[in-house]
Amino acid sequence: MACMSYVVLARKYRPRSFAQMVGQEHVVRALANALAQQRLHHAYLFTGTRGIGKTTVSRILAKCLNCTGADGRGGITAEPCGVCSACVEIDEDRYIDYIELDAASNRGIDEARELIDRAAYKPGIGRFKVFMIDEAHQLTKDAFSALLKTLEEPPEYLKFVLATTDPEKMLPTVLSRCLQFNLRPMAPQVVAAHLEHILRSEAVAHDAAALRLLARAARGSMRDALSLADQAIAYGGGRFDEAGVRAMLGSVDGTHVAALVEAVAQRDGPALLRRVELLRGLGLSAEGTLESMALLLQHMAVEQAVPGALDAEDPDHEDPRRLAPLLPPDETQLLYSIVLQGRGELALMADEYAALTMVLLRMLAFAPAAEAAAPAASPPTAVPAAAAAQGDAASSSALPSSAPFGGHRAQRTAAAASPAAAPAAPAVCEPAPPRGAAASAPAAAQPPMPSAKAHAQPVLGEPPPWVEENPPDDAAAPPASAALRAASAPALAVPAAARPPDAPAALVPTALGGQWRALVERLAAAGAIAALVRELAWQAGLETVDDTAQPPCWQLRVERESLRTDALRDKLAAALQAELGHPVRLQLLAGAPGDSPARRDAAERAARQRRAEQTIRDDPLVQALMAQFKTARIVPGSIKPL
Ligand SMILES: [Zn+2]
Known part of the structure; x- marks a missing residue:
């Protein structure tokens, strides 16, 4: 990128005519029609976020008004010639009758008066003087008042163009005198398509995934997209590929984020923690993780609200389409909210991954009311001897000590003993209620369902534990009680008829x-x-x-x-x-x-549980979320003491 003649893409590819404008067809069509019919207004207001073309439209409009055509005899046109002195000089920002004023830095009464003074003179060379005031909402009230009269009754030759990112802050008297056009943020597909066109023109090799990533990061602004593309090309040493763009943006591969959402849906705390460690190991940003997660949840919400709404051809929509049935819509909303609030917390911790972990664990503490309210109707049932034997075999190996019981534990040990037999349902000897069985099936294997029923299950009966595994290489041997509990875990559950797990007989x-x-x-x-x-x-x-x-x-x-x-x-x-x-x-x-060891163990666990749940309940952020989401409840038992 040391090439001296290099021109930044945003400038090189700035649209010079309405035909070249991308993604603002509604504005372009209205303006072009008005120009073609010579219906001219004396003040225009362009609104919209930064970088979406307000200044560009203003310059094109100025050319339309002043273009003299290639032969010097043209009049007002919707298709400026691009070669006459007016067109060339406006493009090069040196046309004396086109004046841009940035109100962000020239906002006072003095600047306004100066502008009014200049308005008194007829155009030097053009048909029209065009005053463009950018970020017009930043003008002081005095400056606005001074301008108002000129704005109300401008001379024939004067046109005003006001641009603002914040029309709400404009005086109503000003708004009412302007013909208003709202420029919209561009859809990522539009940005990506335009970007591809430009990269092809520049003979820069690129891939579709990189284009999609960058187009999303631009957040609807073509100018931002092009300036990010410049950076990405420089960053990649002339290449524009997914890995480079991802690294430059600090964005996180969708597979990590999908795995996190899946773990939350399945209430799989250990999987969540392992994934965070993986992200840390790969040096992927916690901020980028939450950002991608927000996007995924947003796409999931779309799919949940309108099944089939996501583009089946878009590879980025595969994950949301697959994951949407795993969560009820209100929980998806809740998780989205937790992610957004969590982003603000990252900076508060020295270790951003620790902060990320907290945000993710917070997600496990919640579940919608339907689940929380459901009675623990299907307590864990006794595990058949085969599973118990497998548990024994596993416990003598390095299998980490684990929560004392529950379908997940049985599943994991069974899988450890015989991967081929990884069960689709927990090992239970009693027929599980149909909803329970559906829930235990790995979510990924299920076809997308229109309803969220599939999700409700993992928390029924015994919610799987959060944090339950000691690292396998833990130097300190687990205490005897832990070893004992782990060893006897699969068989600890009692038949359903005996008592529900949450209500052990008193010790x-x-x-x-x-x-x-x-x-x-x-x-x-x-x-x-x-x-x-x-x-x-x-x-x-x-x-x-x-x-x-x-x-x-x-x-x-x-x-x-x-x-x-x-x-x-x-x-x-x-x-x-x-x-x-x-x-x-x-x-x-x-x-x-x-008084039995089993009963003592259960009592201690219940006490720890109560303390942990109280800690979470006392968390001000959790309280805020609970207040915000009326359907949110802390699932009894979903919180495990760390
Ligand atoms: Zn021209």
């Missing part, structure tokens, strides 16, 4: 219960008990110890009949003997124990 702690739990944890950590033997110990409450008997007799109360077998009892007794150094006779009693 009635006893001294023996405390000792028993410590002993069971020691045995489990040492690997002395496994599978169903461990499950028996975990579910049992030690009620009496008779040391006078020979050997000592311990009474264990166990609710589940399937665990009260002689074989399991004998294996547990053998393990106890090895640990204690003397034999123990075990007696298994029927009934629910008041």
Whole structure:
């Protein structure tokens, strides 16, 4: 880009006629018709955001009014010749009868008076004097007042063009004297198409994905698009490809963002955290991530509101079309709002990825009222022995300790043992309610559905945990209780008939219960008990110890009949003997124990849960969101203590 003759694209490709204007057809047609019919107004107002062509239209209009044609005999025209002195000099910004004033820097009464003074003189060479006041809303009230009379009754030869990004700030008396045209932000497709035309003219190699990215970043402004294109070409050393444009814009590959939304939809906290670490590792910006996420959610909302509205041919619409059925529309809106608010928070943290993590975790804490209100009608059900065995196999490997129960846990361990058998539904031995089954199927595998029903499921029954995995290479071994819980996890769930998971029978702690739990944890950590033997110990409450008997007799109360077998009892007794150094006779009693390791664990978890939920509820931002979205509720159990 060291070429001396290089002209920035925005200037080189500035439209010089109405025919070259892109994306403002409505304005161009109206102006061209008026000029063709010689219906001239004395003041024009062009409104619209920056960089969409207000000044360009003004210059073309000035040429139309002053063009003399190639032969010097032309009159007012909608198609300026481009070669007469008026056309050439206006293009080169040196035509004495075309005056541009930037009101942002010349806003006072003095500048206004000077302009009025110049208005008193007839045009030097042209048919018309054209005064263009850019950012006209910035003129002071005094300046406006001074101009008003001239604006009301201008001399024949004088035309005013006012331009503003903020017409609301213009005085009504001024607005009423102007013929107003609203220039619209250009659609990304329009920008991309024009950009492609220009790059082809410039013989710059380019790809469609890069064009789309840049066109979106331009936010409807062709001038911004061209100046970004200049930067991208310089950045890429003459190339204009997706990777380069992405890197320059700091934008984030759509696959990352789609994975994040998918993880939120499936309430998969660990997947969310892994993805953030991946983004950090790749050096992709947190800001860019949230920006892309906002765009994806916005596209999803469109698809949800009007299925089929997204362009099926546009590769950028694949993800939103696929993901739209995973979330109900109101949750999509909620997530969008969280993303927008989250963007403002990034700068407040030294570690932008930590801030990004907070924003994403906040998303997991919410779910629409329909879900939150749904009773925990389908508690986790007992896992078949096969899954339990797989859980055992997995727990002896490096599988991280995990939340104690739930379909996700069962799914993951099963998948670990046999990837081919990765289930589409959690391993349950009871027929799951149809809605539950649908929900557990991987969302991606489902065809898009018009309704959001598919989503409602992951939070029913037991919401999957947020943050549950220790890093596999965690140097510190997980505490015995964690190991125990992980090991016995798949089988921990009780049959639905026994009790709902959220309402465990009250713990009635006893001294023996405390000792028993410590002993069971020691045995489990040492690997002395496994599978169903461990499950028996975990579910049992030690009620009496008779040391006078020979050997000592311990009474264990166990609710589940399937665990009260002689074989399991004998294996547990053998393990106890090895640990204690003397034999123990075990007696298994029927009934629910008041104090078992399982019950203690559940009580502790519930207490941690309550604390975590309170922390989230106390978060002012969460409160603001709750107030804003009447349908938002914190899903009971969706928050896990970190
Ligand atoms: Zn001309």
